[in-house]
Amino acid sequence: MLSMISIKYLTPLPSLLFxxxxxxxxxxVADVFVLINYCAFSESLVVAVSVAGLIRLRWSQPKMKAPIKVNIMIPLTFLFLCCLFLVLPFLSQPVELMVGVAIILSGVPVYFLFVRNRRKPDVVHIPWVWLTHWVQKMLFCVPECEE
Structure with missing residues (x-):
């Protein structure tokens, strides 16, 4: 639903409002430094997982055409530093970062329930369809078309 595009402005209006x-x-949030820690941790996690995926692709498909080829030590070093940025803050602020991990992991059931699962239970499906239609009517949005 958040990926729908506004007919008038051609922007993902539901996503922008969310x-x-x-x-x-x-x-x-009372303490801005807690918010900075949450955001920095989640950003480092996303970057580390992305770089790890690229390294895995490089080893699993070595013949794959890449626009830029670099020495493998550069992404390995970068991945090591990202992992340090993920592990070291746990030594000084473990409780705050565990809350951040819990917030990130709370998205996993939402993904499996609303995105990945094509056959949703009626308890979830009927309100979801109603909400999707309501958003489409209120914001004049349509789903993104696949080309």
Whole structure:
């Protein structure tokens, strides 16, 4: 639903509104440094997983055409540093970072329930369809077409 495109502005309007609401909710965090820690940790995690995926691709498909080829030590070093940025903060602030990990992991059931699962239970499917139609009517949005 968040990937729908506004007919008038050709932008992902539901996604922009959701991000705006999430940003406003973040303003209510009392300590800005906790918020910075959450964001830095999640960003480092995403970068580390992406680089690890690229390294795995490089080893599993060595003949694959790549626009840029670099020495394998560069991404390995970068991955090592990203892992350090993930592990070292746990030594000084383990409780805060465990909350961050819990927030990140809370998205896994949402993904499997709403995105990956094509056959949703009626308890989930009927309100989801209603909400999708409501968003389409209120924001004049359509799903992104696949080409």
């Amino acid at each position: 991000l705006g609401a999430a940003s406003i909710a973040m303003l209510f």
